[in-house]
Amino acid sequence: xxxxxxxxxxxxxxxxxxxxxxxxxxxxxxxxxxxxxxxxxxxxxxxxxxxxxxxxxxxxxxxxxxxxxxxxxxxxxxxxxxxxxxxxxxxxxxxxxxxxxxxxxxxxxxxxxxxxxxxxxxxxxxxxxxxxxxxxxxxxxxxxxxxxxxxxxxxxxxxxxxxxxxxxxxxxxxxxxxxxxxxxxxxxxxxxxxxxxxxxxxxxxxxxxxxxxxxxxxx
Numbered sequence: 001x002x003x004x005x006x007x008x009x010x011x012x013x014x015x016x017x018x019x020x021x022x023x024x025x026x027x028x029x030x031x032x033x034x035x036x037x038x039x040x041x042x043x044x045x046x047x048x049x050x051x052x053x054x055x056x057x058x059x060x061x062x063x064x065x066x067x068x069x070x071x072x073x074x075x076x077x078x079x080x081x082x083x084x085x086x087x088x089x090x091x092x093x094x095x096x097x098x099x100x101x102x103x104x105x106x107x108x109x110x111x112x113x114x115x116x117x118x119x120x121x122x123x124x125x126x127x128x129x130x131x132x133x134x135x136x137x138x139x140x141x142x143x144x145x146x147x148x149x150x151x152x153x154x155x156x157x158x159x160x161x162x163x164x165x166x167x168x169x170x171x172x173x174x175x176x177x178x179x180x181x182x183x184x185x186x187x188x189x190x191x192x193x194x195x196x197x198x199x200x201x202x203x204x205x206x207x208x209x210x211x212x213x214x215x216x217x218x219x
Contacts, residue, residue, distance in 0.1 A: 041208065045208075048170060062152065063169060065088070089110060100114050133146055144199040154169070192215055
């Protein structure tokens, strides 16, 4: 006659399984989320860099692309230039970003949805600011968590004093304090903590990986 488990033994076993699951599940979810963000940010960078290269073949080097000037709000800030941004996108990028569609022309920027459901917002500063949101309109919509900034700089941007590598007109958002190849990881990590729009540079420096000391919790 086979001996069956008692109810108490089954409950104890289930309890142990529950405790182990409760301890390991957060780490599993975090690792999955980290891998998802890494893959999508890297994919966006590759897609955008390819679009820029293809556009350069037809329109010449980025440094000579016509970009409407930044509009000063009278207090040293940027009042935006929606019409200029849309014209820039239509002329230089729209043709080369496959299955992308403008979904919002409101405010001072334009929003574009990519084929995988992620979005980017273009706005005109000294360079063309590109804010990538890997999960589109879904929360939390927070810099350094699901939103990552990049720059596309024409000659106007360099003349404005931004420290950028001329060989990389489209790039991650590096701190103003150091040029692309001159930033140490310590500088990038510190900048990411204090100014999350530069976190894309830290992720790029780490080989499109989000290291254990990354300062923000991914959601």
